[in-house]
Amino acid sequence: MKPDVDWFRRKLEEHRLSQSGLGRMLGIDKSTMSLMLAGKRKLSLTAAADMARLLGVTASDVMEHMGVRVDGIKAGGAAAPQMLPFEGWIDDTARVQPESGAGKRKRMVDIGVNVEPGSTAWQWRTPQTKMDILDGWIVVSGARREPDDRMIGRGCVVGTKSGEILLRTIRRGYTPGSHTLLGLGIPESAEVEVEWYAPILLMKPATA
Template sequence: MNAEWFQQQLALKRLSQRLLARYLGLDPSAITLMFKGKRRMQLDEAARIAEFIGAPIEDVLSNAGLVLEGIRSKRINIVGHIEHNNRLVEDEVSTQDTFIVPSNIPEGTVGIRVLNTLSPLHRAVLYFRKENIVDAGSIGRLSIVTLPNGEAYLAYVDRGTEPGLYNLKFIGVEGCDKSVPSGGRPFPLDDVLLKNASPILWIKP
């Protein structure tokens, strides 16, 4: 953990660790422990930190020490891409390439490429294993979610006000966009039904 780099990035933007903690929904002590190397940064946290400080995701990952730990080469199918509105578009023909992934990536994992210039994840490859349910591991994490109309999106998932309902927060989306399922309403989406949700397992810049 290169804490000095993170502190410099916060200082350049005139931001504080407390504001970062609030943005991530964490106690300020969790940020302190993370910068001291006593708490491991999670991948979804890295993506949100990149958005918060306006830095490339690869810089956040490398300075957090998340790039080179426990990795190996593996052939992964790239099955689609994320558009500017965070919608997942499945490619008609999947491509396959060799990627560096963590050793614990499960079988059945596929990749999607982010093509959203507004997102800190632009051009990154995200790995996930598609689930047919709302995976409990997707709560509080960046995930691929499918709405009742069958459209799939990249979003952070939190529990809604009632059982079976969920709140979605999108990154790299400005204002309203009538091409997204909110019907032009501002983000985030609150108390929506989901067909399934699959957490992002790894991010390759």
């Protein structure tokens, strides 16, 4: 499979980047970038994760549009499954409850695919609620980021300056420095100040 050059061109335009500008941000020279987009030079998982962060997509998106099949990667395959720290529970209002236990060693979750460094796993705990259908599903979020324009319109785990952690889609607020948070049939919230966000990379059923 050849790289989808048109897809990369669209993503670069969305972020007002040139091919050479993206290469500079990745520490990749112009000729190497050209070879990658021509399918003549392999893209490492590390470079894919960095490129995904800059383009506001997942590492899987980057790899697939580079012509690499990344679905269903298992141990012993081209890339080993990734163990992620389990961070907490998501309730039926999409509020996140960090796993309790100070000093407790974090549990690790095998999500079966490689994602960007710093990613974490969460799990829906919603039995006998309106969100029962999602009970047990795993949510994988990317590394925490400081607020920026790339979070607008994306589903994210969001940390607010008031101390809440929520699973929401972020919209621009009506006053400088504020945002509104939407999601899952929940009415638009009051304006909040976002402390950090972690984009949702994937969601999948829990495996036995």
